Amino acid sequence: MKHKNFRRQFVSTALLLSLAVPLVPLSVRAGVAGNEPAPVIRVAPPAPVFDDNERVAELVARRKRVAEQIGPKGVLVMFSAEPRIYTNDVDYEYRQENNLFYLTHLKQKGATLVIMPGNAQTPEILFLPRRDPAAETWTGYMYSPEQARKISGVAEIWEAKEFEPFMRSFRTRRAYRPENKNVLLTGTTATTGVATPVTPPVPKMDVSTAAAQAAIPARPVTGQSAPNIRVETPSATGVSVSATAPAQSATVTTSATPPAASPTGFETIFAAMQGGEGTLYLLIPGGEGENREYRQEQKSAAQWAQSATGLNVRNAFPIFTEMRMRKSxxxxxxxxxxxxxxxxxxxxxxxxxxxxxxxxxxxxxxxxxxxxxxxxxxxxxxxxxxxxxxxxxxxxxxxxxxxxxxxxxxxxxxxxxxxxxxxxxxxxxxxxxxxxxxxxxxxxxxxxxxxxxxxxxxxxxxxxxxxxxxxxxxxxxxxxxxxxxxxxxxxxxxxxxxxxxxxxxxxxxxxxxxxxxxxxxxxxxxxxxxxxxxxxxxxxxxxxxxxxxxxxxxxxxxxxxxxxxxxxxxxxxxxxxxxxxxxxxxxxxxxxxxxxxxxxxxASVTLPSLLPNLRARHGFVSIATSRSLSAREVAHSHGDE
CATH class of the missing domain: 3.90.230.10 (Creatinase/methionine aminopeptidase superfamily)
Known part of the structure; x- marks a missing residue:
């Protein structure tokens, strides 16, 4: 059956091209053969291709520069862009916040990046939404932790719902570590004593789950999670290590407790906060009133500015302004x-x-x-x-x-x-x-x-x-x-x-x-x-x-x-x-x-779409019902130039 379909498609394409070529003016066809000057309309060359290791190395270097700017007493928090509403329940196409993309190349919504230079064990953490088959059915593929690490180079990846309890730990000055199942990937196994977890697979939808999908509205709100129960385990250092567990779980499982004298990595920032010298860096836009692109940052800045935690709020924009002015x-x-x-x-x-x-x-x-x-x-x-x-x-x-x-x-x-x-x-x-x-x-x-x-x-x-x-x-x-x-x-x-x-x-x-x-x-x-x-x-x-x-x-x-x-x-x-x-x-x-x-x-001709595999092979990205194709491009699509 596949052979018959391919033969039918091949014949159709050949007929279309045979009909199209006689329509091309002789002068243009001669130009394709190289007898006329090069066209004045310059076709954009192929997109740049980067070595993945070099690309990630540059992202790591950028984050290192940011870390040097904020210092060991600082914490940088960067939120992904919020979806922008076009009207009612229709969103614009998603576009990541520029500075987060600048440091990670991630386009995932609902992600948060934290950089803590003073924490040698986890100097950077990416909070990533766990893959959700129901959400992916509606709005498309989500990053797996492995993909997020490969794209960004961030080694430590925790589930997104752990961000709020993590930030609350700065108010209590108690070092925080999620339970293992919410540490999606870790690059700090040797120093923390926490076992590297196997990333859970995307949960399968059983019959009852699939049936429940029928009741989901046309544009569901995703990413909601059950409330967490805080479990605190005292350590010999006097700093508590907190863990969370889903409220509906009957058994609470905490992460491995560090050895008696083991540092948690939070000592430097907590000591700075004790002296009122800690700094929370956020992207805070200038101007009065609410900024639609940075509402979450403005809200966080207002909340932390009113709390006597020893963590002073500072604008991170000047750091990125200085870096982004000079292009690599x-x-x-x-x-x-x-x-x-x-x-x-x-x-x-x-x-x-x-x-x-x-x-x-x-x-x-x-x-x-x-x-x-x-x-x-x-x-x-x-x-x-x-x-x-x-x-x-x-x-x-x-x-x-x-x-x-x-x-x-x-x-x-x-x-x-x-x-x-x-x-x-x-x-x-x-x-x-x-x-x-x-x-x-x-x-x-x-x-x-x-x-x-x-x-x-x-x-x-x-x-x-x-x-x-x-x-x-x-x-x-x-x-x-x-x-x-x-x-x-x-x-x-x-x-x-x-x-x-x-x-x-x-x-x-x-x-x-x-x-x-x-x-x-x-x-x-x-x-x-x-x-x-x-x-x-x-x-x-x-x-x-x-x-x-x-x-x-x-x-x-x-x-x-x-x-x-x-x-x-x-x-x-x-x-x-x-x-x-x-x-x-x-x-x-x-x-x-x-x-x-x-x-x-x-000197252009209108052709129906070529075979999808033919278009893909020669770099045509979108497959439309019809398009204008110049004689020069007809030749290009057949490898003649």
Whole structure:
């Protein structure tokens, strides 16, 4: 039966390809054969692959650096991100909290990481939800302890429900160790005397359990556990060792009691607390009010700040800000791949925009490319504005018409493995700039180049902004859109900063005035935006009305034009590297690019999905009902290039 099905699928695929190939223009087929120049739309290369040992070694090194920062008297607690609700009982796709991912690469919800440098026996503990077949039926696979250890390199893994009693032990200053069955994995057997447990298998669902599933609501709340009974075993050191057991259990089993003089590992932190010198590090966001992403941290900080335990609350964000500003080679490879996906998506959009009627069609091409290249998705909502919509900085509706002669502004960024790109291009729909569009564009380009020229180790984001701003003010004065270069008039047309840090967030953590060092990544994105109603809201003062009367004729010439050019810049030892250089930036290069890219996008054929095994073999990740496949890609899928 399998042979018949395979034969039928193979014949179907062969017929589809035989029908498709004659549709491909001869010029494109010749290009596949190598007789034409390379395509201008650069396909993102394969995703980076890392040696697992090297990857884990880097995570271990990061945690070691954090441990050095918090010291032997400190305890760091990091919670996984909470699921975000889209509406009612529908969640957004889960995304891990950046800093926890930075230290562990774990994407499991409900996990908590604790780092205690002063505890030589268990300097780090991962609290992990136990695998639950009922939960996995609804929401997907959960990490086993072995997988969590392999991914993160954390040796000590306890069941998630042990976190609360563990933290209560700091209030009582009694060393805590769960009963063996809740120590899912341990890497400290030799020093603690606790037997290494065999990880329990995922419990099987019997008939009664399966029947009970019928009563589970459509989106069940999982992770609830029975209350625990605290059992304390005094030790010769004067520090109690606590254990817990399920309330419904008739027999309480405690972990092995340490030898009489055996240290527990908690002595250093408890002694620091005794003197009021212990520190609890939490990720505490700035600003007033509740932060939806860090509610658990805010709640914990408030609770511990009010308790006289000798454990002082301190913000851990500065530690991660300092570390994340400098990217490792592994981070840069992930970020570069996100940028490569983004530049391919923008290249495809520039090639098809002339055939689009609506902004959302062009946006669809971008986000289709993101998913097609297996990006996590976007790092921020795509900004795809045509004509006057290009003058709105964060325009996200994408419902406007695409008209020949208008200028497109596209600010988009794919996210890959928690790292996001941020690239902007402004280009004419029909492939040719008008003189007015080119004038505005060239001022912005000159401003970006001015920022590039000052980029080097020891410079800073404020210096980049100052260089770009000076160029923009000169250009606006030359056009007649401002009358006083030394005033704030320029803010009508350029109202944002030139740069921000880039990494795990599109506006990543970092100190704005920090001096550039190799490995830092930031954006360079000046812009000019001539909003249609920009002069309508000037105050009714003699000075403002005089300004309006002076610039009105020039304003009428340029109104509705919005230009921003944005590239992702890596600081190097001898200057910088433009990570998004694959896309053109000059007027001439953009016009030439669009002319060629439009032909490449037109030379595409629509095929039903290829065989799943054929797609998987050649790197096609998603299996859709139909998709657009260029002639070049048809050849690629058959190993011809």
């Amino acid at each position: 080679e592994m981070e840069l490879k992930n970020l570069q791949h996100a940028i490569d996906i983004t530049t391919e998506a923008l290249g495809r959009a520039m090639g098809m925009a002339g055939r689009a009627q609506w902004e959302y069609e062009v946006e669809a091409e971008v986000e289709y490319t993101f998913k097609r290249r297996n990006a996590d998705f976007w790092g921020y909502p795509s900004i795809v504005g045509c004509g006057p919509n290009a003058t709105t900085l964060h325009y996200e509706t994408s419902q406007g018409q695409v008209k020949p002669g208008d200028l497109f502004l596209m600010d988009v960024g794919a996210e890959y493995n928690h790292y996001t790109a941020d690239v902007t291009r402004s280009f004419p729909v029909n492939g040719k700039f008008t003189p007015e569009q080119a004038e505005i564009y060239n001022i912005v380009l000159a401003a970006q180049e001015a920022g590039m020229k000052v980029t080097r180790p020891g410079a800073s984001i404020p210096e980049v902004h100052a260089a770009a701003l000076e160029t923009i003010k000169d250009g606006l004065l030359r056009l007649g859109l401002i009358t006083d270069k030394n005033s704030d008039q320029y803010r009508m047309w350029f109202m944002h900063g030139t740069s921000h840090w880039l990494g795990m967030n599109v506006h990543d953590v970092g100190v704005r005035g920090a001096k550039f060092e190799p490995g830092m990544v930031f954006t360079n994105e000046p812009g000019i935006y001539i909003r249609m109603d920009a002069l309508d809201y000037l105050p009714n003062t003699p000075e403002a009305q005089k300004f309006k009367a002076t610039v009105q004729p020039v304003f009428e010439k340029y109104k509705g034009i919005g230009v921003r050019i944005e590239d992702d810049i890596l600081v190097t030892a001898d200057g910088y590297r433009n990570m998004s250089v694959a896309l053109p930036r000059t007027v001439a290069d953009i016009e030439a690019f669009i002319a060629k890219a439009a032909k490449e996008m037109r």
